Amino acid sequence: MGPSQIKKMPPISIPEIAPTVVANRLLPMTVKKWLTGLMAGLVLCGNTAAKPVVHTVSGPVAADELGTVLAHEHVLVDFVGADLVSPERYDRAEVIEKMLPFIEAAQAAGVETMVECTPMFIGRDSRLLAELSERTGMRFVTNTGLYGAVNDKFLPPYAWTETAEQLADRWITEFRDGIDGTGIKPGFIKSAVDRDAEMSAVDAKLIHAAALTHLETGLTIAVHTGPGPGLAQLDILAEHDVAPSAWIWVHAQGAKDADVLEAAKRGAWISLDGIRGRSVDQHLSRILMLRATGHLDQVLISHDAGWYDPAKPNGGEPRGYTLLFEEMIPRLLGAGLSVAEIDQLLTTNPARALTVNVRRDNAL
Numbered sequence: 001m002g003p004s005q006i007k008k009m010p011p012i013s014i015p016e017i018a019p020t021v022v023a024n025r026l027l028p029m030t031v032k033k034w035l036t037g038l039m040a041g042l043v044l045c046g047n048t049a050a051k052p053v054v055h056t057v058s059g060p061v062a063a064d065e066l067g068t069v070l071a072h073e074h075v076l077v078d079f080v081g082a083d084l085v086s087p088e089r090y091d092r093a094e095v096i097e098k099m100l101p102f103i104e105a106a107q108a109a110g111v112e113t114m115v116e117c118t119p120m121f122i123g124r125d126s127r128l129l130a131e132l133s134e135r136t137g138m139r140f141v142t143n144t145g146l147y148g149a150v151n152d153k154f155l156p157p158y159a160w161t162e163t164a165e166q167l168a169d170r171w172i173t174e175f176r177d178g179i180d181g182t183g184i185k186p187g188f189i190k191s192a193v194d195r196d197a198e199m200s201a202v203d204a205k206l207i208h209a210a211a212l213t214h215l216e217t218g219l220t221i222a223v224h225t226g227p228g229p230g231l232a233q234l235d236i237l238a239e240h241d242v243a244p245s246a247w248i249w250v251h252a253q254g255a256k257d258a259d260v261l262e263a264a265k266r267g268a269w270i271s272l273d274g275i276r277g278r279s280v281d282q283h284l285s286r287i288l289m290l291r292a293t294g295h296l297d298q299v300l301i302s303h304d305a306g307w308y309d310p311a312k313p314n315g316g317e318p319r320g321y322t323l324l325f326e327e328m329i330p331r332l333l334g335a336g337l338s339v340a341e342i343d344q345l346l347t348t349n350p351a352r353a354l355t356v357n358v359r360r361d362n363a364l
């Protein structure tokens with residue numbers, strides 16, 4: 001990373017010193033720029049006290065050591081529904097054998113860290129990811145939170161009866177004590193909302209719970225949204241004084257340009273994560289639009305690929321994790337992006353997205 005990129009980086013917050021909010025509200029532009037440079041410098045100079053950390057299934061890793069990151073992928077997804085989902089429905093060793101070549105191919109393409117976005121009640125399995133990580137050396141980041149899309153098929157009964165505070169307590173406990181007795185901490189909050197312009201009460205409650213969890217843990221909130229209500233979620237976060245930069249618009253490739261741009265202007269992360277053969281052109285034009293409007297440093301790209309599906313014979317036919325390297329990157333370079341910008345998309349941006357940790361109550 002060169003000095004020109006450091007200057008370009010938007011405010012980065014670090015747990016011990018979080019000047020973002022104060023800087024954004026009170027300080028003149030020149031001082032804001034100075035602070036931004038200072039904070040980036042603290043990270044880059046290896047000041048361990050100020051280094052943000054990402055919790056992977058194999059333990060905490062300094063954000064700047066994550067390497068090339070695929071920001072949204074899946075190893076296993078089970079669509080059977082919250083009432084029936086269980087690790088009993090598959091054999092972990094069989095899943096690992098099936099997925100191993102896909103993980104190894106991603107590693108051969110240079111991937112060192114995968115953000116595994118399967119939420120609980122739809123097949124999240126931190127033990128599986130830990131075993132796969134041990135076997136391959138790939139780092140996986142798993143999540144806490146509940147998935148309210150697909151008409152709530154993946155929500156357990158308690159999602160309706162409990163308050164946002166009670167749901168947040170469950171997720172904060174996972175962060176504090178680990179998931180299901182494994183000691184594995186979630187590295188982010190994953191939620192999902194239905195596509196209706198008007199958010200359902202239960203979906204809105206999930207976003208409130210995510211905001212409360214973020215305030216307590218600093219975990220970034222990634223929400224499966226697609227063409228659904230993105231800006232409305234930012235409004236809910238604002239009620240809790242959670243900065244837009246703590247929120248990722250997941251599947252933003254399916255949303256309107258104007259909405260995505262508005263979210264980016266507010267400071268949100270834009271995840272263009274469905275890269276597959278037929279969508280390369282669409283991704284390219286969205287990335288170029290965000291670059292032209294000065295938001296490339298808020299873009300995440302990934303495949304939303306995989307996965308072993310327990311409902312299918314032998315787990316079905318997973319999609320691989322390498323099209324980004326085979327087709328997307330050459331197209332981006334051809335469209336004028338520099339190698340440094342590609343590196344930003346795959347290394348700097350995901351590391352920052354996972355560690356933004358903006359908290360107004362611990363700002364200077």
Ligand SMILES: [Zn+2]
Nearest residue numbers: 072074117304
């Ligand atoms: Zn996904």
